[in-house]
Amino acid sequence: MADQFLGYRYAILLGAVLMAIGEFMILGGTENWLLIGMGAIIIGNGYFKANISTIVGKLYEEGDPRRDSGFTIFYIGINIGALLATSVVAYVGETYGFKYGFGLAGIGMLLGFLIFWFGRGTYEAAQGLDITEKGKKKVVGPINYVHLITLASVALIPLCYILISKNEILQYLLTGLFIIVAFSLIRAGAKEGAIWRDRMIALVIFILINIV
Known part of the structure; x- marks a missing residue:
């Protein structure tokens, strides 16, 4: 933006x-x-x-x-x-x-x-x-x-x-958003090769740890 x-x-x-x-x-x-x-x-x-x-x-x-x-x-x-x-x-x-x-x-x-x-x-x-x-x-x-x-x-x-x-709505929304973001990051990383794919997987793991 x-x-x-x-x-x-x-x-x-x-x-x-x-x-x-x-x-x-x-x-x-x-x-x-x-x-x-x-x-x-x-x-x-x-x-x-x-x-x-x-x-x-x-x-x-x-x-x-x-x-x-x-x-x-x-x-x-x-x-x-x-x-x-x-x-x-x-x-x-x-x-x-x-x-x-x-x-x-x-x-x-x-x-x-x-x-x-x-x-x-x-x-x-x-x-x-x-x-x-x-x-x-x-x-x-x-x-x-x-x-x-x-x-x-x-x-x-x-x-x-x-x-x-409305916590129950927010929980489902954030879960869905995380899945979309995680999939997009890993997919984008895979297009750049194995190294970037592994980096994106690590990033998704860190995001998940931060959320939990």
Whole structure:
């Protein structure tokens, strides 16, 4: 989605906004607010998590020895953030209520949004940051593909809410989706030869372990 339409920067900013909105929704304090907030976080995380690491990789040419160092610094930052979040949010949650812990996470996400936007000059070397020409193409009137994808992403939040609230449906859906993805990966790997086939099988096993 990002490489075809949105560009990595817009995808990350969109993901950050959706996750922040979801975290603030949970401040509502009811089960419905919790579930719809989780729906927004799920959609936002899909845009944010994959593309932020892609930008790190795009900062360096293939074979550049600095790439490993870049990812090391990147993951150190993630782990430091996870440690601080676990400590601070847990304290706020136990002291004032866990909905306020999510509110604190929302504030942190907005701060991250601002740092990423105003610090954009530090990662301009990465390729694929800007919205693509395909993304700017008009669909209906002034609405282009980027507008359409953004609106569709917001519209998916209620769908996520329904799926989360209906666990039995979600379980069957995820099982079916896993089977389709696993088959597609192994089939694509087999076309590239035995080595890639075995790699895809290993990847499917790791995905299964992560799910379980």
